[in-house]
Structures are given as structure tokens and as C-alpha cells.
Amino acid sequence: MPVPAHLIEKIDLVFNLRERLQKRRAAEQSLWSMSKPTAWRMVKRVMVRAGIEGPQATGKGLRHGFGIACVLKNRPLHKIRDWLGHTDTQTTEIYTTVIGAEDRELLMGVWDDDGNK
Template sequence: MKGNYSEKTEYSPEMRIFDTGGNRLYLNQSERERFLEAAKEESRENHVFCHTLHYTGCRPTEALELSASRVDLVDHAIVFRSLKKRRYDNQGRKKKPAFRSVAVPERLIDDLDLVFDLRTRTKDKSRRVEPLWSMGRQTAWRVVGRVMARAGIVGPQATSKGLRHAFGVSCVMSGMPLHKIAQWLGHTDTKTTEIYTTIIEEEDRGMLMRVWE
């Protein structure tokens, strides 16, 4: 078992990775690979949008805010404004926007640069802060749904949230520290992130099956 997670964990009540019927709400490895492949049949803009969701675990609305100024071409990272955070603190004061940086594969940065000509945009003061994608969130959800269908992924996990959960699950299964996963996903409290540690139980099956080999 990877990672060092407590057995007595209180999970955030609003987070679920299985629905009430016991169905997965996250994509498994095979589904993630099929999603990435199916996205290649979309337009260049939609293709790289889907890959951005997959490799960062961001929400579609967070991706749609991205501009050239938020893509680090040197260190291969993308900076997101974390949404769904409380706008006011306990004293009623308005909080400043929260941002997070997520490292991504170099090939994703190359694709973003190729599709949106980031190097040229960054030299223009007005264009460097313009959103890369012009579609709205409803269209973005339809793009993800279409790619899921093309990949043969059906069920409650076939959503953009399923991709976000898949990112968290993959990080936990790779032994990444919870506080880092929380940071990459934009979670305020690691209790929200700890729900992904329940997937470690899948490793128990692998260990048990080795008994019968």
C-alpha cells in the first residue's frame, strides 16, 4: 500500500467517489487512456481542452479562464484560479482570489503553444490576458460528454467531474502526499482530499490475488 494514511479518517461529507448504488464516479486507468485517445478526433482546441482537464484535474470553468499569461512555457506548469472557494472569511471580509500552479507534461504545453500560439500572445499586453477558449461552460460539458461517448465510457463517471476525481485517485495511487494533492486540486481542507484514499483498498485485491497464484 502506497502512502501513509490514517485508517481513522473523517471524510468531507460533500465528496463522493461512489454513488448511492456503488457505481464509480471516477475514470479508471483504461478509461482515462481511451478518453485521451478519443479527444484527438476533436478540433485542436477541443482536443487540448480535454487533455488539460485530464492532466490537471481542474474544473472546466477553471480551464475556460486560462490565458497565455497563466501558462508557464519554461517550467511546464499551468496556473489556475481556484473556484468554488468561499468568497468571504469568518469575519465577513472579502477574500482575495486564490491561485494554484499545476505541473503538466511538456507535450501538453507544446500542444497549447501550437494551438494558441502562446509565445506570440505573451508579447501582446492585451492578448496575453485573453481567455484561450471562447466556448462557454455548457459547450465545454457537451465536448467532454461527446468524447466520453466516443471512447465508449458510460455511467455516472463519464463526466468532467469523473476526470477530476480520476486525477485525485491517480495521485493517491501513485503515493503523492495528501497536502500536495489538495493543493493541486484547489481544496481548502485535506479532509476533502482524503476521500480518495479509500481507493487504496483496490490494492488489497491485488495482494490477495497473489495468494492464489
Template sequence: MAETSPEMRLFSPEGERLYLSADERERFLKAALEEERENRLFCAVLHYTGARPSEALDLTPERISLSDGTLTFKTLKKRKKDSEGRLKQPKFRTIPVPDKLIDELDLVFDLRRIDRTGKATNSPLWTISRSTAWRIVKRVMDRAGITGKQATSKGLRHGFGIAMLAGNKPLPLNILRDLMGHTDTKTTEIYLQAIGSEKRQLVMQAWE
């Protein structure tokens, strides 16, 4: 099996968890409700899609399908050149999201009107910087009482990947690979490492 990149570690060298648990993801989403509406939606998009903050900041109205309930992201982590130094074509991935998220995006960013008029459909929804986005996530993590090395946007992304495999109807790895924007299913397989501990936590919560 190919060696995974440092980004794909789910535990630090000291054994500290680098992903958000199901409970922490729920607390993060709840804590985001106290943010201004644009910031709240930014956090919700990260939560429901597993997108990187830079990918969410790149999201435009034309990449939101109101009828299908999907968001399409440009995968920004992939290398821009192939092994022979040739420029690679951009890669996109489409992720289904809850109807309530689509409705909130429409209400806040007036997507249906934009769709009718065709104006500024390729302009990003959020105009904040990456550092500001990072501060928003950090603030919400603090408000949710989430501490440790997992309290990052990467921890939220990893938590999404695990959640897609830990449910009663886990996604096939090839579908999760596409949702995460991975090149190889071997990269996605790392999330299987955490399923056992995550399921135990879910079961133990029933006895508390």
C-alpha cells in the same frame, strides 16, 4: 471529521461509482484524439490536471510555463467572501504536466510566439462556452464507451485525484490538496476511500 460537501461524494446514495477508473481515464484520453485539435487539448488538460472545465476555460498563455512544464489555474470553486462577508483574494494553483502536453499546447496556440511578442497573453485559450465544453466531454465519454454517473467532467476530476494516490509513489495528501485546490486536507482524504477498490481493479487487469 467534518462532513464533506455533496461534490466530494465518490459514490451515489445507491452505491454507484462517481469517479472514472484508471481504464476509463485512459479510454477517455484515447477517444479525445478523434476531436478537433482544440477540443482534443481541452480534454487532455482536464485529464492531466483534474481541473474543473470552468477553470480550464479560464486558462491564459501567461499562466502556462513552457520552461517549467506547468499550468496555473485560478481556483474558481472557492467562496468569494469570508465568514465576515469580506471579499477574498483570488487563489491560484500550479500543476506540473507532461512535456508532450506543453508541446501540443505550444503547437496549437503558438505560445512561444505569444511569449515573445507579449500580445494577448491574458486572453483565454478557449473561447467556447461552458455548455459547449460540457457537450465535448459528454461526446468523448460516449465515444469511449463510458456510461453511468461517473461519465462526467466531475468524474474525470475525481479520477485524477484517485490516480494521484493509487500509484506506486502516491502523492502526500497535502500536495494533492494543493493540486486539487481544496482548502482543507480533510476534503482531500475522501479519495482514500476509493484506493482499495481502484488498486484491486489494477491488479485484476493483470490476470485478464
């Protein structure tokens, strides 16, 4: 999945990815060679530092947030499906049913400052 250059720079600062990837063969270029529990602990640590709590403070929460962000940015559903690794677009359609604060934000955009449609 393409990643913006500024984000790659930040990831590289923490994980030294460029050097690691240069040492590996092209077919073996996974970004991280850590276990799932290690990755989970890392995500939890980052969430605590960011002040994010609750069910969204998980890898699943990050994934869901990414899906919602893609929908809010009007990205094609079939591309979101591919990026999230879904086999069926119906699974991805879950992200089109935005709820909570995101829903309020979208709805408020319908009204002008005077409360008119």
C-alpha cells in the same frame, strides 16, 4: 499545474494553445475561453468517443479519476489538495478511500501468485 510535454503536444494539436498564449498578456493566460456548458459538451463528446459511460463520464468523473490516480501514485495529499483546488485537506481525503475496481487492484497486490500474504 505542470503538464507533461507529450500531453501539451496533443492539447496544442487540438486547441492551438501555444499560438493563442503567445498573443495574450502573461496575466491573462487562461487555457480556454469557453463557457462551462461548452466545456461540458466537449467532455461528453470525448467520453462517448472513448467508450466511457455512466456517472464517471463527466467533468466531475475526470476530476475524481485524477484524484484517485494521484492517490494510487502516492502523491502527497497536500499537493493533490492544491491541484484539485480544495481549501481543506479533509475534502481531499475522500480520494484515499478507493473503492470498486481500484480497491480490488490494491488488495490483490497484497497476495502473491500462490495466495500467500
